[in-house]
Amino acid sequence: MSSPTLVLFRKECSVALRTRATWCVFAAYAALVGLFFVFRLRSATGLPGLLPALFASPLVLATPVPAAFFTMGLFSRERASGTLETLLTAPVTDAEVVLGKFAAAWFLSLLAIATAALEFRAYLLLASPPPAFDPLLVGAGFAGAALASLLWTALGLLLSLLVRHESAAGAGTLVLGFPLATVAAEAVPAVPYDSALRLCSLVDLARGVADTRPIFACVSVAAFCLFVAVRVLESRRWASSSSV
Amino acid sequence: MTIDVRNLVRRFGRTTALDGATFSAGEGERIAVVGRNGAGKTTLLRVLATFLPPDSGSGTVAGFDLFSRSNAIRAVVGYLPENAPLDPDLRVAEYLRFRGRLRGLSGRHLRRRLHDVVAFCGLAPLLSEPIAALSCGQRHAVGLADAILHEPDVLLFDDPLAASDPVQARRIATMIAAPELSDGRTVLFSTHDAAFVREAATRVLFLDRGRIVADTTDIPPDGSLADWFSRWTSAPT
Numbered sequence: 054m055s056s057p058t059l060v061l062f063r064k065e066c067s068v069a070l071r072t073r074a075t076w077c078v079f080a081a082y083a084a085l086v087g088l089f090f091v092f093r094l095r096s097a098t099g100l101p102g103l104l105p106a107l108f109a110s111p112l113v114l115a116t117p118v119p120a121a122f123f124t125m126g127l128f129s130r131e132r133a134s135g136t137l138e139t140l141l142t143a144p145v146t147d148a149e150v151v152l153g154k155f156a157a158a159w160f161l162s163l164l165a166i167a168t169a170a171l172e173f174r175a176y177l178l179l180a181s182p183p184p185a186f187d188p189l190l191v192g193a194g195f196a197g198a199a200l201a202s203l204l205w206t207a208l209g210l211l212l213s214l215l216v217r218h219e220s221a222a223g224a225g226t227l228v229l230g231f232p233l234a235t236v237a238a239e240a241v242p243a244v245p246y247d248s249a250l251r252l253c254s255l256v257d258l259a260r261g262v263a264d265t266r267p268i269f270a271c272v273s274v275a276a277f278c279l280f281v282a283v284r285v286l287e288s289r290r291w292a293s294s295s296s297v
Numbered sequence: 298m299t300i301d302v303r304n305l306v307r308r309f310g311r312t313t314a315l316d317g318a319t320f321s322a323g324e325g326e327r328i329a330v331v332g333r334n335g336a337g338k339t340t341l342l343r344v345l346a347t348f349l350p351p352d353s354g355s356g357t358v359a360g361f362d363l364f365s366r367s368n369a370i371r372a373v374v375g376y377l378p379e380n381a382p383l384d385p386d387l388r389v390a391e392y393l394r395f396r397g398r399l400r401g402l403s404g405r406h407l408r409r410r411l412h413d414v415v416a417f418c419g420l421a422p423l424l425s426e427p428i429a430a431l432s433c434g435q436r437h438a439v440g441l442a443d444a445i446l447h448e449p450d451v452l453l454f455d456d457p458l459a460a461s462d463p464v465q466a467r468r469i470a471t472m473i474a475a476p477e478l479s480d481g482r483t484v485l486f487s488t489h490d491a492a493f494v495r496e497a498a499t500r501v502l503f504l505d506r507g508r509i510v511a512d513t514t515d516i517p518p519d520g521s522l523a524d525w526f527s528r529w530t531s532a533p534t
Contacts (some may be wrong), residue, residue: 060398068386103325142346144372
């Protein structure tokens with residue numbers, strides 16, 4: 054990570070972590086994951102084998118929330134306050150700006166995902182008898198959620214560049230994110246394994262199935278969104294002065 | 298020459314904001330860019346600051362080509378945009394540190410430069426203040442500190458007195474007119490204030506509909522900008 058990217062990353066993170074809204078989002082994410090998890094536990098049968106997938110599914114389902122929150126103001130707020138002009142006249146390339154902001158938003162989303170680990174720990178402490186499961190599979194579930202978060206964060210950043218109002222960018226990320234997350238997470242175990250949707254499943258990771266196709270798809274789409282974001286930022290310079 | 302531009306053109310749709318601007322500027326010059334609203338002052342400064350690319354023309358800033366070396370130009374230009382947009386979520390000290398690091402300053406050098414610009418701009422009492430709580434004049438002072446933090450070769454100020462009260466405007470004007478600010482560098486500023494031009498400028502560029510219609514070191518000792526416009530051009534004021 055080049056130096057201006059790192060400087061932007063640190064600044065975005067420090068600003069976000071000092072606001073109450075950020076901590077409210079962490080709490081909301083944990084609450085949403087907990088709610089989905091309890092709902093899935095109630096309908097689950099044959100618990101020990103399914104536990105990692107049961108927990109990974111809510112993780113993935115709730116990821117659009119922090120991704121939308123942490124990306125919605127990345128560019129739209131800068132445009133509204135006029136600070137994009139001071140940022141883009143510093144010796145920083147457009148790619149460094151996009152990368153620094155993206156890295157910060159993804160890191161904050163990962164922090165939100167990490168709060169869910171406490172919930173899982175609490176469940177293990179309270180469950181009687183304690184369920185048997187493979188911790189590596191739960192870890193793979195977290196990796197799947199991180200991957201999904203990568204995708205929504207890149208999408209949210211792009212929307213933040215494309216729309217003028219940050220609330221519209223956030224709403225857009227949620228509107229696009231939730232249905233896709235539902236597909237990615239699979240309604241375990243409601244969706245049959247032979248469903249076509251399984252091709253997109255990230256929860257397969259939590260079942261120990263290391264299918265590289267969803268990983269490749271997520272990383273490719275995220276990289277494409279970031280590439281488009283850099284191009285959009287460049288094209289803003291050619292637009293009318295009022296829309297920069 | 299620190300700035301050397303030829304026939305710069307910048308259009309926004311059907312509007313030609315900059316229509317063949319040509320001028321050169323050397324070290325130590327303090328140039329006031331004046332003209333009516335919409336004359337192209339902001340566009341000229343934005344092009345020189347590499348925020349907007351020109352549609353055509355040619356030029357160099359600090360020896361770097363305006364079209365192909367924009368990032369190199371940004372490293373040697375200090376730019377204060379109109380209304381001094383600053384990050385409202387940061388405190389003054391944090392903002393200046395952030396801007397310094399973004400420009401590659403670090404460690405002892407960054408601390409020394411922060412100390413110098415804070416002293417020059419009189420920001421010591423404001424360092425722990427949130428930027429969102431600053432008055433317009435104070436924001437301009439912070440923006441000025443940001444612009445000179447990395448000791449640039451070229452300084453560009455877009456209407457630095459705008460929306461400031463008379464006392465704050467005088468302070469900003471005094472800072473920009475200070476000899477140490479233009480020592481070894483080129484300063485360009487746009488303004489609508491004739492007194493400020495008289496105090497701070499050694500040369501005036503008068504823009505009208507995107508064209509430089511007057512380029513003079515003969516700055517009248519009295520009168521308003523409107524009077525000067527009449528004198529330099531035949532256009533009605």
